[in-house]
Amino acid sequence: MKHPALILLLLFFLASCAPKQVSTVPRSHLPPENIPQIGTGSPGAAPPAQKPVRLAALETLIKKAKTQLDRNRPEAAFTTLERALSVDGQDPEIWHLMARVRFLQGRYSQALSLAKKSNTLAWNRPELKEKNSQLIDEARKGLERDE
């Protein structure tokens, strides 16, 4: 090893080529890659690193629901969100917004369940999970107040 500094530099350079860890997301519940899974027979799919690309229709409907919510029309927002569900029923943001609508209407029990449902679908969305957790806490407090 004639030039240790050079080698170190080389190592650092090569290390930067290694795939990045998404450190904010716990991964132990994810299936091992490249091993066939029970049920599907195919290897576990790693969750997408970024938010999947949404259909424009979905963006339009979600935007509309948010506007209706801002204009204090919660029931109209909920109807729009149900329309969005028929486009993609597994999008966690739709369920999160539904939870927010119910929370604003004081329907805490529904808000709680809807936020939990959103969490089960928020694969790789720590910011959304955080919002859901906050909503769940607030909804629980709301329920206690109501009792």
Added chain:
Amino acid sequence: MKKRHLFILLLALTAAGVFSGYTYTFNRMVRDRFQGRLWELPAQVYARPMEIYPGMVLYPGRFEKELALMGYRKETGRETPDTPGTYLRKGDQFTLFCRPFDFGDEKRSQRLTKILIKGNKVVRVKSSGRERNTERLDPVLVGMFYPSSMEDRRLITLDQTPDLLKKTIVAVEDRNFYTHYGIDPKSIFRAMAVNLKNRRLSQGASTLTQQLAKNFFLTPEKTLGRKINEAFMAAALEFQFSKEEILEAYLNEVYLGQDGKRAIHGFGLASDFYFGKPIHRLLPHETALLVGMLKGPSAFNPRRYPERAKTRRNTVLAMMAEQGLISPSLLETSRAATLGVIKKPALALSPFPYYLDLVKKRLLTTYREEDLRTMGLRIFTPLDPQVQLGAEQGLTEFLQGGSRRLEAGIVVTSRASNEIQALIGGKDFRYMGFNRAVDAIRPIGSLAKPAVFLTALMQPEKYTPVTPLSDAAITYKNPDDGSLWKPGNFDNRFHGTVPLYRALVRSYNASTVRLGLSLGLDAVSRTFGRLGHTPPSPALPSHLLGSFSMSPVQVAQVYHTLASGGFHTPARAIRTVYTPGGIRLQQYPLTIEQRFDPGPVFLLNKILQAAVTQGTGKSLKRWDTRNLGIAGKTGTTNDLRDSWFAGFSGNRLAVVWLGRDDNRPAGLTGATGALQVFGRIMAKLPNTRLNLAPPETVEWGIIDPGTGDLTGRDCGNGIAVPFIKGSKPAETTPCPQKQKVKSATEVKNRPRYLGDWLKELFK
């Protein structure tokens, strides 16, 4: 006072009393009957408005079928459609002239919409010249709840009615309409004279008001007593309502023909039925024909007696000219015109009678049947004609060439919202017989087993997917009567010790019963109840093998809780109910309740996926060409009487039941029968892949499928199995091979950690 005078006085008083009594009664009847409305309006039931957006899957042929159901007429030989309710098709480009529609939450006006489909996917949507991300089409009218006499209406108002039609009616039917008080004495005397001459009651002298009275309340008769009643009724109507209101009621009420079981009432509907157009587009000779039919819609039916109808029409045209309503030249051209009546519209009653039946049953819990039939409600449902037609096609294909006595009950719902998208109550789709999807309660057999295994998986300290279970022969002694029950397996063999997941995947009975008895019958029953249906009480061992009965809709409710990851959402067949005026009366939004921790449900769903890939459901592969990862369970009952399958993809859940109405053996297992129907149906519908999301309470282990033991990841034949965190078995069985063989996948394996990466680099 002389006795005679007293007698006359008494008689007069009595007559006066009777007269007032009658008047009071009829006035009261009229007022009560027409409180706020002059005629019975049926409730209208709509399918879901089609949401069209770039990126969605849409089969052009099926789309055209829905357009036909929506009442859209196809045009040819022009560049753009020019009337609302028409469309053009050039290859897979559709140009629609959309009708205006009130969706309840939004009103849309008429507009031109262009839709381009490529490879069964919508690529572009343009409305009013602008590109759109999403567009909503007016929905299919699924049906109407008729009043008990099966009447139908298309409401028109006076200001919508052309002058010519109004004036012609008055000219032909009741020339003195605007001046009499309900009855027209001159006409009566004239009629009486004619009747006396002919010695029968042939000539009518009914005013429009009397005809209205006749139509509303009373059965068709031609007696003198009837005439008196009509007179009182007419007077009451004149007293309560203005001439204009009476004329409007008449326009909507009068009987103008028959379409099978359905009566055609009112000019709005008649204009549609005979000429396929709204009343404001009627030509003079068409107006004449309709008015001419008032005298006898059956006798002058233009489709059955065209010559007679034409003669009558021309008589009316002459009367119109005589009254100065049309010019002499118009009279000439009109008389020469052909009748112009269209072929009967294809739509008879409801195209989807089973779904309509379900909607009505659900509504009856909120509204009285009377209100349903009379208020003119607008009911929006989640019925999806694309899904319904696909499901019908799938079933029809399966039944071709099979037993004629085989029947089916099928329900398809949305995995996200549990809205019921399609319902099949029998193989004769257009005729409402016994609604098997809702009312056929049949033993569910192995469909009950997931509840047993879910109960086990909810105790991870005791049971994991690989816990060894004994599938040896078992004998259960009934404590009450000492009788013995020896449940056998379907293949008549016992399989020794098997990992838990295999007992469910292969639907073994012996191991399921053993497991269920260990868990406790009540515990399993409680799980079933939490899933969405309470089994009968007391809980019996045979319930573990589904010896109790449910309908397909009830089964769907239970399986939906699994499909949604442990959340219970009641299935819905109604979205919203509006009054004719647009006020929202009732909404049925999505409601949800978490009933199970996601962990055990995830484990169970993975096993149900395996049931389809390796177990009793593996022949689904034939239809699942897109590798949807469907999870599901087959069900077969004793002597093959009932064939069941319940399963779900990423976006849809479906339950299929096949069997015979006489409960004789159908000769089909869940796999050879219901599963095949399920497969065919799913292959015809846009489905997304079932990507079950592992909850954070789960961890994975690699097991050897041969032994069911946990192994290291390097063995090369292992499969990844989920466990609740902390319940993974500690012991691993070493790999059977002595030498580690580097497989192709290992070479491609990208290391996740820097350390691994360096190791690879310097190996």
